[in-house]
Amino acid sequence: MAGIYRILIAFLMALTPLALGSVAASAATTARPVAAPATPAAPAATPVATSADAAAPAADAAAAAPAFEYARPVPGIGQPVVGGLDFQPQVTENGRFAHFLNNAILLPLSVVICLLVLGLLLFVVVRFRAGANPVPSKTSHNTLIEVIWTGIPILILVGVAVPSIDLLARQYAPPPANALTVKVTGYQWYWGYAYPDNGIDEYVSNMLDEQTAAARGEPYHLAADNRMVVPAGRTVKLIVTAADVIHSFAVPALWTKMDAVPGRLNEVTFRADRPGVYYGQCSELCGVNHGYMPIAVEVVTPERFAQWVASKGGHMVAPAPAAAAPAATPAAAPAATPAAAPTTPPSAGATPAAAAPAQ
Numbered sequence: 001m002a003g004i005y006r007i008l009i010a011f012l013m014a015l016t017p018l019a020l021g022s023v024a025a026s027a028a029t030t031a032r033p034v035a036a037p038a039t040p041a042a043p044a045a046t047p048v049a050t051s052a053d054a055a056a057p058a059a060d061a062a063a064a065a066p067a068f069e070y071a072r073p074v075p076g077i078g079q080p081v082v083g084g085l086d087f088q089p090q091v092t093e094n095g096r097f098a099h100f101l102n103n104a105i106l107l108p109l110s111v112v113i114c115l116l117v118l119g120l121l122l123f124v125v126v127r128f129r130a131g132a133n134p135v136p137s138k139t140s141h142n143t144l145i146e147v148i149w150t151g152i153p154i155l156i157l158v159g160v161a162v163p164s165i166d167l168l169a170r171q172y173a174p175p176p177a178n179a180l181t182v183k184v185t186g187y188q189w190y191w192g193y194a195y196p197d198n199g200i201d202e203y204v205s206n207m208l209d210e211q212t213a214a215a216r217g218e219p220y221h222l223a224a225d226n227r228m229v230v231p232a233g234r235t236v237k238l239i240v241t242a243a244d245v246i247h248s249f250a251v252p253a254l255w256t257k258m259d260a261v262p263g264r265l266n267e268v269t270f271r272a273d274r275p276g277v278y279y280g281q282c283s284e285l286c287g288v289n290h291g292y293m294p295i296a297v298e299v300v301t302p303e304r305f306a307q308w309v310a311s312k313g314g315h316m317v318a319p320a321p322a323a324a325a326p327a328a329t330p331a332a333a334p335a336a337t338p339a340a341a342p343t344t345p346p347s348a349g350a351t352p353a354a355a356a357p358a359q
Contacts, residue, residue: 068311070227071277071298072217078253078278079219088253091274091299094170095255101163109156171255175269179235182228186240186247186260186282189289193228198314207292222279224296231305235271245287251280251297259284272299 073079077089086103090096126132185192185202194202205226208216213223230236240249242260249268250257258268272278280295300308306316 068229068304068308070216071275071300073219073277073279078276079222090255091253091272091276091278092255092270093273094167094270095253097170098167098255101167105163106160109160113156171268173269175235175237179237179269180230181237181239182230183239184228184241184249184260186242186244186249186286186293188244188287189282189293191224191228191249191293191295192243193226195309195312195314197317198309198312200309200312200314203312205296207294218277218296219279221292222281222294222296224294227277227296227298229298229300229305229308230272231302232272232275232299234302235269238268238270240266240268246284247282247286247293248284249280249295250283251278251295253278254280254297256280257283275299275301 078091080088087095087099090099128137181195181197183194183196183202185194187204190207191205192202193205194200203226205224205228207221208218208223208225210220212225213220216223238249238256238258240258240260241264242262244262246262247260248257249260254270254272256268256270258266260266276299278297278299280297282290282293282295284290286293309316
């Protein structure tokens with residue numbers, strides 16, 4: 001019996017190579033129809049070539065866009081000056097109002113209060129010195145004086161609060177519908193600007209080296225290779241954030257300052273009415289190179305802004321009033337149509353109405 005098993009095992013081992021060969025042959029036969037469609041793969045390359053050909057004119061159009069040249073800054077405008085005592089010349093309505101509030105109200109009021117307190121102090125030193133008063137006064141309260149020195153400061157604070165709250169309301173007023181949106185992102189240690197309304201992706205702005213800044217006629221430590229460009233006479237809405245640590249976007253001539261906080265979107269608006277170049281800096285301690293991340297904003301005419309947008313490969317957006325105009329047309333058309341429709345049938349409908357009483 002054991003011999004029979006050995007013979008069967010030997011027979012099966014002899015048949016195994018033949019079985020494997022037949023399986024491989026059948027697999028090759030089955031795979032042949034699947035491999036056959038590999039030949040038409042060549043036409044699939046045609047759509048790829050077509051899309052590349054379609055993208056080529058767009059790239060050529062972007063390359064053919066007119067180059068934009070940055071303007072040279074005006075000395076003393078939009079930048080600090082040696083020995084300066086006042087604010088930088090303001091080019092926004094809010095900035096001019098804040099300048100008026102400081103120079104015409106707060107500063108004179110502070111001077112008057114300081115002189116009054118100094119005068120009262122000198123009067124007390126002279127009038128109530130020990131030589132003039134060998135017997136000290138026992139008076140501890142004076143109702144009139146206490147009412148005066150409590151009431152007058154309250155009136156002063158209320159008077160100062162009125163224009164101060166007005167300035168706060170102006171600074172945080174909601175932007176109009178046609179405001180230009182710019183996303184500002186602070187990095188260690190440079191800025192990134194994006195224009196979502198115009199289809200311009202984020203580009204970065206780094207400080208220029210001393211030689212390049214001098215060649216471009218810009219102040220060192222304030223000049224940047226890529227500026228933020230905005231149109232004059234149009235409200236700009238800045239969405240300010242940060243990618244790593246807290247920064248602060250501050251441009252004194254535009255009366256604009258807003259913290260850039262990671263994970264938070266802060267909003268600030270400004271409207272410059274004078275073309276020019278205006279500089280700022282990060283105003284929040286953000287690391288070892290905190291003093292080397294300047295801000296350069298160039299305010300241009302609407303025509304030059306459109307040129308700059310084209311140079312960046314973006315597109316201009318139609319103003320909001322033009323988009324709102326078509327909405328008024330459909331509303332007026334249906335109202336006019338039903339009103340005009342009943343004017344025709346009265347002649348036909350008058351007969352039944354007149355005939356009804358006769359019946």
